[in-house]
Amino acid sequence: MSTPAATLCVPKVPNSGWRITSIITAIAVFIVLHVFALRGTEFEPAALVTGAEGMASFLADAFPPDLDWESVLAPALKATTVTLWIGLLGTTLSIPSALLLAVFASRTTTPHKTIYQLSRAILSFFRAVPDIVFALIFVTAVGLGPFAGVLALICHNTGVMGKLWAESIEETDSGPQQALSTVGASRLQQVTHAALPMVLGQFVGLLLYRFDVNVRSSLVLGLVGAGGIGLLINQSIKSFQFDAMLTQILVVLVLVILVDQLSSFIRRKLEV
């Protein structure tokens, strides 16, 4: 056993009493919030047990999945493709609006304070309204079908991606942009030659991430009539064809896994 060469008494941490009090208060507040939340959501695990029977019969109906090509599998694949297209267009067609708003809503690239505030407000609005609400609105406007789904995704994704992009612009080193301002470059030239090239990698990464999310959202949009496989799943449930529903869900599962793999593969490639 060796003894340390020297020891020094650790000085008392200032305000340690106050810190302990604030930690205890934070924990107490946390617990109280959860009590309210459990009551407010009628959280009742017992209901799950009594409902187990219904669940079992539901599953029994669903198995085995109905793999009939003509009536189930082919339409499911076709509708899933539509879902994929909705997710794709919803992502890519929101690039121009998201890009513009992101540049306006970043302190380092905005042309004016008022435009900055305004763009932030617009982004917050599009982000706050869920895509499913947009879908319901567009279904009444352009009718049932995938087009409503695409419009809904464009709106919501503009808000989310614009905000994510704006944040990544603000977080990157603005040095190169400042260097170009001393060269005499215009604000727009600074953006296209410094700010945007600096964040291009992150932008593409976030875009792929949003594509992944949007393909999954477009499924839910189908449930409210905005086209794609969601619509078929909804119909199967309403007509008690749970075995067809299971097939449709399996097809969706494959799509979601493929999209997820693809987008993370490309993102990994980009990082290198």
Add this chain to the structure above:
Amino acid sequence: MTTLRLPHPPLLQGAPPREEILQVENLTKSFGGRTVLDGVNFTLTRGSVVAFLGANGSGKSTTLKCIMGLETLDAGSIKLNGTELSTLRGTALVRVRSSVAMIFQKIHLVPRRTALENVCAGALGRLSGPASFSPMFFPRELKEEAMAALARVGLADRAHEKAGRLSGGQAQRVAVARALCQRASVLLADEPVSALDPRAAEEVMELLAELAREENLAVAAVLHQPNLAVRHADSVVGLIDGRIEYSGDISGLDASMQARLYTPNRAAA
């Protein structure tokens, strides 16, 4: 102290006279009531290198920023090519000021773009229109001018290398090439070699001094190593707490002057 001074090449016959290009008079600046620059005067002359020395916080960067318009001055005058900058506004000011280029300690190239593209960006002040928004549309003459600038700093063979893959010393030389492509006649360098290893630092200072003499540029460089100043600069501006302590020939930067510039608690001394 041993000082090693390389003899300057004799001025070529018919070489332009050493004209004064930037005159700073009575530069005063305070931040929140604290005076940071207090009546700073100096002149930059074509063909010579001025080293700015002084302890941390003595106001060296603020001085350069005021000239570049990155800070506003409270009082004083800055004359560039005989034109008082405070009389100019907007695009006229940008145009006149474009003859001054800034070199940064953090270099500030765009890593994703190639060395050549970064150098071309130096010309953005004189380009306009949609074609100036992407390097793809840069005119051929600009690219050739940029190549010549890269060759001038000894990096023509790295033209298509991404700036992010260059070493610190190479990147700083690309930044110097960008300043050349800007067609600047004054180079203001704020600690251009503080992030570089001794050899790269020596090379970059060598390059700046060479450009001053051969391209007839006026160079001002903030340095933290008096040795580098002694080897490469012609004169020194020494700042203490925003006031000029010494301004004159490099030979005045002897050991006692260095000690004075970097003594703590100068106010009390």
